[in-house]
Amino acid sequence: MQPHPLGVLIAIGFLVTLGLTLLWMLRLPQPMPKEVARAVYSVEAARTILVPILELFYSERAVELACRLGRLQNATIVLAYTIEVPRVISLDAPLPKEINERAQKALEHAKQIVERHELKAVTDIVRAREADEGIRRTAKTYQADLIVLGVEFAENRVPSLFTRVVDALLRRPPCELIIDTMPA
Amino acid sequence: MEEESSSKVKLRREISVWGSFCWGYADVGADVYVALGLVMAAAQGATPLAFAIAGIVYIFVGLAYTEMASAYPVAGGGHYFTLRGLGDFWGLVAGAALMLDYTVDVALFAMASAGYINFFFPAAREFADSLGLFHNVNLIWLAETLVLITFLAALNVKGIRESSLFNEVLGALDMVMEASIIVIGFAFAWRPELFLHQWHNEFPTTKQLLYAVSIAVISYVGLESVSQAAQETVRPATVVPRTSLALIIVVLMFALAFPTVSLGIVNWQDIAQREGDPVAYLATHLPYIGFLAGPMAAILAATIVLISANTGVMGSSRLAYSMAELGLISDWLSHVHPKFRTPVRSIVFFAGVAAAQAIFAFFSGRKAMETMANMYAFGAMLAYFLSTMALIALRIKEPHTPRPYKVPFNIRFGEVEIPVLGVFGVIGTFAMVVIVLWTHEIARITRPLWVVAWIAYYVWYRRKTDKPVFRSIPRNWDEEQLAILADTGEWELYERFRIEIERRKRLAKKPQQGQK
Structure with a gap:
């Protein structure tokens, strides 16, 4: 009986497909130990990341860091510009136009960074007597899982390395807190 | 106390990746030995088309099962998914449909195994006797069938280790043999002109084709x-x-290859006439190995269909275990033996049901295998219809459940993703249910009656135990899911799910705080 080329081709295709399918099935990925899984997914738990914004490089860099931390789990990035309102005036009193403009501009830059990562950005201008109080309140309002705070490295002020905001937040963090600073 | 402690004994987790594959393959691999002749008798030259049409629905159902079985890795299968997605009542209906299939599976394939064994004992194969009103009853074949059912029940009572190993070894052997028949057939004996000739000139009527599709499923x-x-x-x-x-x-490869290679080697009528041993008949027409192929195929078929029957025993007992655990049927059946750690009562009870169905088939006055095959498709299609519905319902109700595999092609509405292929699956399986009821004479009467009987029992049992009949028993699915994932050691999924639950709890608190 003369083999038909098409039949031979089908036979080879059948064998190869069968073999490859079974090989793929049998090659299981390694299991992840409980401790490793806990560490890995605790980072992915951050679905809402708050980044306090100022119109400065280190806070914009904090936005970039937050986006990279939140990319895998498609996190929402909350960008909050906090305005400290002196105690002599009421919290909702009109403020100079230029302060609002600065806030809007800083938020706009931060938002562009978030949009580059195709994540959802929420912007807010927060008024508070103290910046740390504003950040804490914003974290609660948006149910933030993580705050990423970029701060200026102040070499001359060692050992008081961080600002008063950082000190206050570290004493009583409203949620997980990452503080980023770069050597000058 | 002893009863209570033994009822908490869990099923052992011992099936490997190859074992898991063989559980499925044992069922499907065996179907070719039984279905090929039956399908070819109806679909004639279009047999590959019948398998292909059924295969499309199979893909939709298969993908849905893949997603749900990996997300909810518990005994119960389709009935559990349906219960979780659509509620207790529909879970019972799906369970009843699947139970029907498993018990028919046990009876049909034990019968087929005995039939292939009788290939070597023609006197036993041809034996027929009359008992009162019943004529042409093959009591030897019936006795062989009952012995095989009893053997499989004992094997499953002894434990999953033994029966899983049994499946794994014979599953591998069968796959090598089936692949050999196909490869040698295509490479050395297949004639495309004969295949095309039969395709063009021996095309069935629409009703015949639909009947064939309903057998192929x-x-x-x-x-x-x-x-x-x-x-x-x-x-x-x-x-x-x-x-x-x-x-x-x-499975698709084998299901499409067998009829295709057959129609390129022999006439469809020859295969159709050999309903009992179509693969053996095909094997005898292979060059070089044909003289040995008949007996080899008979031995092979006898073993693989026995594996399928074994899968049926395992499936029906696990299904009963799951249904009892979920409060759909009596707790009596969920008892796990403290020594063997297997659901002994379920195994014995449903093996008994399978034996009763085999006796019914032999005494039905028709060909016993034809009677069983006629009843086979309804249960599967009804359960698959409900399961594909459950896939969509679970996507809506539990979008946060981690899914290691997700059916592709989805339309997103907020956090919910509706699977397009799941919708096709619902349509396809519903069409199959209609086709089965239209084309299967016995199934259209006896099978709905089976489901109705289960519903009647369910209503009685739920009333007796003060459980809601048409509403579901309140359950904390999230906690159960966490327990399942912890038990399986799937820590990635466990952490993802735990974190998601905590997040949802926090979000749920938010509006309550707002109300204050």
Whole structure:
């Protein structure tokens, strides 16, 4: 009986497909130990990341860091510009136009960074007597899982390395807190 | 106390990736030996088309099962998914439909195994006697069938280790043999002109083709077996998607290859006439190995269909275990033997049901195998229809459940993703239910009656135990899911799910705080 080329081709295709399918099935990925899984997914738990914004490089860099931390789990990035309102005036009193403009501009830059990562950005201008109080309140309002705070490295002020905001937040963090600073 | 402690004994988790695959393959691989002749008798030259049409629905159902079995790796399969997605009542209906299939599976394939054994004992094969009103009853074949059912029940009572090993060894052997028949057939004996001639000139009527499609769908029960075994599978969330997807591909390949190679080697009428041993007949027409192929195919068929029957025993007992655990049927059946750690009562009870169905088939006055095959497809299609509905319902109700595998092509509405292929699956399986009821004479009467009987029992049992009949028993699915994932050691999924639950709890508190 003369083999038909098409039949031979089908036979080879059948064998190869069968073999490859079974090989793929049998090659299981390694299991992840409980401790490793806990560490890995605790980072992915951050679905809402708050980044306090100022119109400065280190806070914009904090936005970039937050986006990279939140990319895998498609996190929402909350960008909050906090305005400290002196105690002599009421919290909702009109403020100079230029302060609002600065806030809007800083938020706009931060938002562009978030949009580059195709994540959802929420912007807010927060008024508070103290910046740390504003950040804490914003974290609660948006149910933030993580705050990423970029701060200026102040070499001359060692050992008081961080600002008063950082000190206050570290004493009583409203949620997980990452503080980023770069050597000058 | 002893009763209470023994009832808490869990099923052992010992099935490997190959074992999980073989549970499914054993079911489906065996179907070719039984279905090929039956399908060819109806579909004639268009037999590959009948398998292909059934295969399309099979893909939709298979993908749905893959997603749900990996997300919810517990014994129960389709009935559990349906209960979780659509509620207790529909879970019972799906369970009843699957139970029907498993018990028919046990009876049909034990019968087929005995039939292939009788290939070597023609006197036993031809034996016929009359008992009162019943004529042409083959009591020897019936006795062989009952012995095989009893043997399989004992094997399953002894424990999953033994029966899983049994499946794995014979599953591998069968796959090598089936692949050999196909490869040698295509490479050395296949004539495309004969295939095309039969395709063009021997095309069936629409009703014949639909009947053939409804027989061809019996191959799908294999995937249910993988889901059934998920609670006893090591790392099920990782293993089950792989075995299920591999099973979809491998089963389709074999299901399409057998009729295609057959029609290129012999006439469809020859295969159709050999309903009892079509593969053996095909094998005898292979060059070089043909003189040995008949007996080899008979031995092979006898073993593989026995595996399928074994899968049915396993599936029906695990299904009963799951249904009892979920409060759909009596707790009496969920008892796990403290020594063997297997659901002994379920195994014995449903093996008994299978034996009763075999006796009915032999005394029905028709060909016993034809009677059983006629009843086979209804249960599977009804359960698959409900399961594909459950896939969509679960996507809506539990979008946060981690899914190691997700059916592709989805339309997103907020956080909910509706699977387009799942919708096709619903349509396809519903069409199959209609086709089965239209084309199967026995099934259209006896099978709905079976489901109705189960519903009647369910209503009685739920009333007796003060449980809601048409509403579901309140359950904390999230906690149960966490317990399942912890039990399976799938820590990635466990952490993802735990974190998601905590997040949802926090979000749920938010409006309450606002109200204050």
